[in-house]
Amino acid sequence: EDQVTQSPEALRLQEGESSSLNCSYTVSGLRGLFWYRQDPGKGPEFLFTLYSAGEEKEKERLKATLTKKESFLHITAPKPEDSATYLCAVQKGFQKLVFGTGTRLLVSP
Amino acid sequence: DAGVTQSPTHLIKTRGQHVTLRCSPISGHKSVSWYQQVLGQGPQFIFQYYEKEERGRGNFPDRFSARQFPNYSSELNVNALLLGDSALYLCASSLEFTPGNTIYFGEGSWLTVV
Incomplete structure (x- = not known):
């Protein structure tokens, strides 16, 4: 059965404290892995699509990487405005x- | 440029009633899909339409139906509403019906069933 597991469920960081979010997956016929940001009460906002193991993409303080079993979203020197729910999808x-x-993710000043 | 637009943004319905949710995709986008997001969970796939034809259906009961119009806009209909249908309903659009196309979401329609 297809499964996508994200960890941790919640993460609290101080402003400037870098960290990584994990997305592990078991799915047959993977066509791409998507990362979205979702603010409370809003729809998901597209961040990245990754297609093959070894691929990396960056946007401002965010960097997404992909292996054959998981993806990481690295957040470098986060700011309070980075606080949101980050969704991974295959x-x-x-x-x-x-x-x-x-x-x-909650980033405190 | 306008993104994916959905209406209404919020609505309250009574158990047993029917609801219609509407979606306009990004201009030029031909593929529309619908997702249900229950509080605290990730979105769950309901339907996908491309060129007015259903191209995919998730694990939802027959009370859920949808259609796509010639202008690529779409409607999601839910009959005989249950309390468990309370959720954020998201519409998403992409340029074509091909893997790897970026999929953009609207702000959603909040449905509360009482």
């Missing part, structure tokens, strides 16, 4: 996304 078939339950 793409099966043509378009369907299978999501994890997310990591709630």
Whole structure:
């Protein structure tokens, strides 16, 4: 059965304290791995898509990496505005996304 | 440019009633999909439509149905509402029905069933 597991469930950081979020997956026919940011009461905001093991993508303080079994979202020197839930999803078939339950990140000033 | 737009943003319905949620994809996007997000969980896939045809269906009962119109907008219908249908309903669009296309989400429609 396809599974996407994110850890930790919640993470509290001080401003400037770098860390990583993990997304491990077991899915057949992986077409891509997506990262989204979701603020409370809002829809997911697209961050990255990764397609093959070894691929890396960066955007401001965020960097996503992919291996054959997991993906990491590295947050360097986070700011309070980075506080959100980060969702990982794997793409099966043509378009369907299978999501994890997310990591709630809180960055304190 | 407008993103994915959904309406209504919030609504309250009574058990047993019917609801219709609407979605307009990003201009030029032909593929629309629907997801249900219960509080504290990740979104769950409900339907996908491309060129007005259903291309995928998740594990949801037949009370859930959808359609896509010639202008690529879409409706999600839910009949005989249950308390457990209370959730954020998300619409997503992408340019084409091909793997790897970026999938953009709207802000969602909050449905509360009482």
